Amino acid sequence: MSRPLLEVRGLHHWFGGLHVIDDVSFSCRAGIVKAIIGPNGAGKTTLFNLIAGSIVPAEGSIVLDGRQTAGLPPHRVAALGISRTFQATRLFPGMSVLENVMVGRYLQTRGGFLAGMIGPALTARGDAAARRECRGILDELGAGHLADQEATRLPFGRQRVVEIARALAAAPRLLLLDEPACGLNPSETETLGTLIAGIRQSGITVLIVEHDMSLVMGVSDEVLAISAGRRIAEGTPREVQADPEVVAVYLGDPDVSRP
Amino acid sequence: MKAYLTRYLPILGLAILVAALQAALSALKLEYYMTQLTMAAYYTLVSLGLCLLMGYAGQVSMGHGGFFAIGGYGAAVIAGLGIASWLSIPAAVLIAALVAAAVGVPALRLRGHYLAMATLAFGIIVLRVLLGTKLFGEADGLSDIPGFRLFAGIAISGKRALRVQNYYIAWTLVVVGMLLAVNLVNSRVGRALRAIHGNEDAAAAMGVPVARYKLATFVLSAVYAALGGACLAHFNGGIGPGEASVLKSVRYVALVAAGGMGSLWGTLAVSTVLTFLSLRGAFGLYDDAVFGAILVVIMLFAPDGILRLLGIRR
Amino acid sequence: MGAAPLLQYLLAGIATGGVYAVVAIGFSIVYNATGIINFAQGEFLMLGGMIAISLARILPLPVAILAAVLVTGLAGVAVQLVFLSWLKSPTVLRMIIITIGLSILLREAGLHIWDEKVHALPFFSGDETSSIALLGARVSPQVLWVLGLSALMVVSLGLFFRSTLLGRAMRACASNPTAARLCGIRASTVVTLSFFLAAAMGALAGCAISPLTQTRYDMGSSLAVKGFTCAVLGGLGSIPAAVTAGLVVGILEAASVSVLPLAYKDVVAMGILLVILFVRPQGLFTRRRAR
Numbered sequence: 038m039s040r041p042l043l044e045v046r047g048l049h050h051w052f053g054g055l056h057v058i059d060d061v062s063f064s065c066r067a068g069i070v071k072a073i074i075g076p077n078g079a080g081k082t083t084l085f086n087l088i089a090g091s092i093v094p095a096e097g098s099i100v101l102d103g104r105q106t107a108g109l110p111p112h113r114v115a116a117l118g119i120s121r122t123f124q125a126t127r128l129f130p131g132m133s134v135l136e137n138v139m140v141g142r143y144l145q146t147r148g149g150f151l152a153g154m155i156g157p158a159l160t161a162r163g164d165a166a167a168r169r170e171c172r173g174i175l176d177e178l179g180a181g182h183l184a185d186q187e188a189t190r191l192p193f194g195r196q197r198v199v200e201i202a203r204a205l206a207a208a209p210r211l212l213l214l215d216e217p218a219c220g221l222n223p224s225e226t227e228t229l230g231t232l233i234a235g236i237r238q239s240g241i242t243v244l245i246v247e248h249d250m251s252l253v254m255g256v257s258d259e260v261l262a263i264s265a266g267r268r269i270a271e272g273t274p275r276e277v278q279a280d281p282e283v284v285a286v287y288l289g290d291p292d293v294s295r296p
Numbered sequence: 297m298k299a300y301l302t303r304y305l306p307i308l309g310l311a312i313l314v315a316a317l318q319a320a321l322s323a324l325k326l327e328y329y330m331t332q333l334t335m336a337a338y339y340t341l342v343s344l345g346l347c348l349l350m351g352y353a354g355q356v357s358m359g360h361g362g363f364f365a366i367g368g369y370g371a372a373v374i375a376g377l378g379i380a381s382w383l384s385i386p387a388a389v390l391i392a393a394l395v396a397a398a399v400g401v402p403a404l405r406l407r408g409h410y411l412a413m414a415t416l417a418f419g420i421i422v423l424r425v426l427l428g429t430k431l432f433g434e435a436d437g438l439s440d441i442p443g444f445r446l447f448a449g450i451a452i453s454g455k456r457a458l459r460v461q462n463y464y465i466a467w468t469l470v471v472v473g474m475l476l477a478v479n480l481v482n483s484r485v486g487r488a489l490r491a492i493h494g495n496e497d498a499a500a501a502m503g504v505p506v507a508r509y510k511l512a513t514f515v516l517s518a519v520y521a522a523l524g525g526a527c528l529a530h531f532n533g534g535i536g537p538g539e540a541s542v543l544k545s546v547r548y549v550a551l552v553a554a555g556g557m558g559s560l561w562g563t564l565a566v567s568t569v570l571t572f573l574s575l576r577g578a579f580g581l582y583d584d585a586v587f588g589a590i591l592v593v594i595m596l597f598a599p600d601g602i603l604r605l606l607g608i609r610r
Numbered sequence: 611m612g613a614a615p616l617l618q619y620l621l622a623g624i625a626t627g628g629v630y631a632v633v634a635i636g637f638s639i640v641y642n643a644t645g646i647i648n649f650a651q652g653e654f655l656m657l658g659g660m661i662a663i664s665l666a667r668i669l670p671l672p673v674a675i676l677a678a679v680l681v682t683g684l685a686g687v688a689v690q691l692v693f694l695s696w697l698k699s700p701t702v703l704r705m706i707i708i709t710i711g712l713s714i715l716l717r718e719a720g721l722h723i724w725d726e727k728v729h730a731l732p733f734f735s736g737d738e739t740s741s742i743a744l745l746g747a748r749v750s751p752q753v754l755w756v757l758g759l760s761a762l763m764v765v766s767l768g769l770f771f772r773s774t775l776l777g778r779a780m781r782a783c784a785s786n787p788t789a790a791r792l793c794g795i796r797a798s799t800v801v802t803l804s805f806f807l808a809a810a811m812g813a814l815a816g817c818a819i820s821p822l823t824q825t826r827y828d829m830g831s832s833l834a835v836k837g838f839t840c841a842v843l844g845g846l847g848s849i850p851a852a853v854t855a856g857l858v859v860g861i862l863e864a865a866s867v868s869v870l871p872l873a874y875k876d877v878v879a880m881g882i883l884l885v886i887l888f889v890r891p892q893g894l895f896t897r898r899r900a901r
Contacts, residue, residue, distance in 0.1 A: 115503035129494030144503035153483030154476040402888035408702040417880040428873025588714025
């Protein structure tokens with residue numbers, strides 16, 4: 038069997054004296070949707086930040102398809118094929134939806150300062166192709182009609198979709214979705230589930246942090262449960278849901294929405 | 297296609313306006329205005345570069361007068377060495393670029409107030425060095441700077457006979473500078489810069505090499521400034537330490553702010569008009585006060601610049 | 611070089627260092643209350659000196675100084691109320707530019723209300739020829755005035771922040787504005803008071819050094835940058851650290867005259883600023899990372 042796409046080994050991190058990630062190890066096969074669940078403060082977003090490169094782990098290794106990524110700056114990690122969304126959407130203000138997604142296309146396009154200054158003679162074709170591809174991605178996500186609107190003025194749910202489009206524009210191998218269902222109503226969540234399934238269909242591996250159990254149960258192939266920075270269970274959704282330690286950790290946590 | 301028209305038509309318009317203005321001034325025997333318009337053009341180059349840095353990459357610089365001065369003094373000193381007359385401007389600009397790279401690497405790791413203060417300190421250091429060094433003429437600056445021969449009979453120089461010529465040289469530089477800047481802003485790099493300005497972490501997550509781009513923009517803006525300084529030194533035949541003063545540096549910031557941080561055309565318009573008026577002495581003794589007031593008023597009431605206020609986008 | 615001239619330089623350096631420390635404290639007070647660096651801080655020293663010089667022509671010196679301190683303090687309040695108080699969550703860039711613009715306006719006001727010439731307050735005791743023997747060096751009594759007044763301000767400020775209700779309220783506001791509001795502390799009062807304190811202290815320092823270094827309409831900006839150097843060196847927000855940093859910078863600057871040409875003296879502080887910003891922006895005395 039081929040090696041997993043993502044392998045995390047012995048990850049440790051501290052914020053001040055707080056041991057926020059405590060010996061976390063897991064792996065993720067290519068082509069699946071894997072959910073990371075856990076109560077608030079368990080360290081899920083920190084884990085994402087470590088994988089995406091915005092934080093350098095104190096200890097441990099993160100290997101993407103054989104390449105060590107721990108310690109690389111975020112733009113290098115992105116260049117290796119990891120793309121992400123953020124818990125609170127971080128669309129670029131003052132830019133349209135299409136322009137936001139075009140930034141996502143950065144790694145798939147060419148041209149530096151010199152080429153940029155010389156202008157369309159050199160870059161027109163590449164730019165036009167990028168524009169078409171980005172419009173295509175927006176259309177697939179049902180947001181094509183929003184292309185020219187100012188991204189940060191959109192309603193919250195639409196902004197999330199745009200951020201996913203932007204992350205997809207990077208043609209990643211691994212997509213990190215940080216609580217994409219946060220603030221969505223049940224029908225929007227269902228659409229999101231279909232969307233994620235479609236992303237998996239296109240060959241992209243998805244790692245998703247989520248509280249919404251219906252989404253987790255419905256769309257993920259594997260689940261990793263963490264609590265207080267430590268891994269407590271890993272397996273299929275059914276297995277993890279039935280795990281006694283998971284049940285114990287969740288009982289009494291009012292922030293988890295049950296299916 | 298329409299996008300290209302909106303992008304390049306104004307540049308063509310600018311070129312036509314420049315020529316028309318020259319024709320009008322010559323016809324009305326008001327040619328002496330061209331001297332100040334030429335100088336205004338060189339100062340506007342600084343503002344354009346600063347607009348790229350502040351408006352697009354979102355990095356503040358309170359020391360761009362320092363780069364203008366490095367360009368001007370560099371050209372003057374190198375021309376004075378008498379080695380090769382074509383060397384002064386390119387060499388001065390190169391020196392400014394190297395200094396910008398050296399200063400930029402550590403400075404651009406800073407944000408907000410710290411970056412502003414670091415660039416302010418840089419400008420003051422340049423000023424003090426100029427004031428304290430014999431080679432740079434101390435408080436008197438440098439004079440008797442020869443003209444800069446371009447080709448045939450064309451030279452950057454303050455000679456009365458070459459006035460019209462120099463007006464066109466200066467404004468050609470501005471038009472070309474504008475063309476390059478407009479292209480850059482609409483390119484992949486331009487989008488990346490705006491993304492950096494909008495949210496650095498998200499930009500990095502999309503693969504944009506944030507630190508490298510900030511540095512490149514900083515150096516590019518220094519190149520614009522130094523080019524303006526070097527050409528002005530040859531045109532005026534002299535340069536003084538005041539070019540590196542805090543007030544001068546703040547002026548450029550005021551012009552970019554008033555033009556609308558992210559607007560190249562706004563910056564061009566505001567910079568040309570206000571610099572020309574200032575050079576003509578229109579503000580009298582209140583020259584510096586005017587620019588200070590502009591900063592305050594614009595930032596209080598129209599932080600997106602005057603053009604936005606008038607309803608004009610970009 | 612003998613010890614006596616060196617000592618002379620050092621003492622002069624400590625005096626200017628005391629002034630830099632006051633500027634640094636002014637920055638810190640406003641920064642703690644508002645999160646902004648008020649680039650116009652240096653101008654308060656200029657205004658205090660200029661106003662005192664004008665008033666000293668008709669009033670006894672101590673009264674003139676007191677009046678100048680109060681008027682400048684009120685000017686600081688006016689600046690805050692008129693220009694800054696009604697801004698709703700402005701960006702850092704915007705605040706930087708506004709306070710720089712204000713600094714220019716104040717400086718130009720100084721130019722047009724007075725003039726471009728150099729002025730000076732009379733020496734507080736004695737005149738420009740008096741000197742006191744101190745450890746083998748001769749030092750002007752004004753230097754001791756500067757040190758004494760600076761020390762007095764620092765100590766009073768420390769007591770104010772530690773022992774008075776208002777002072778503690780200001781500290782609360784600085785560390786946790788929301789909790790402070792919930793306890794009934796009005797943020798706007800704290801901000802206004804901060805500006806008053808920073809301006810008034812600046813004015814007193816400006817009066818104290820006026821006999822030694824003279825007062826000119828444009829003295830504000832270099833004082834501001836040097837004061838900021840000390841504030842950053844000490845770690846923005848800590849008063850004892852600002853004082854230490856002020857003395858360090860003042861002494862280094864004075865000592866530099868023995869190795870560098872006089873013209874480069876100002877570069878010393880700038881150089882220190884750049885080194886600190888590049889190497890350790892959180893200052894020498896703090897442990898947390900800088901923004």
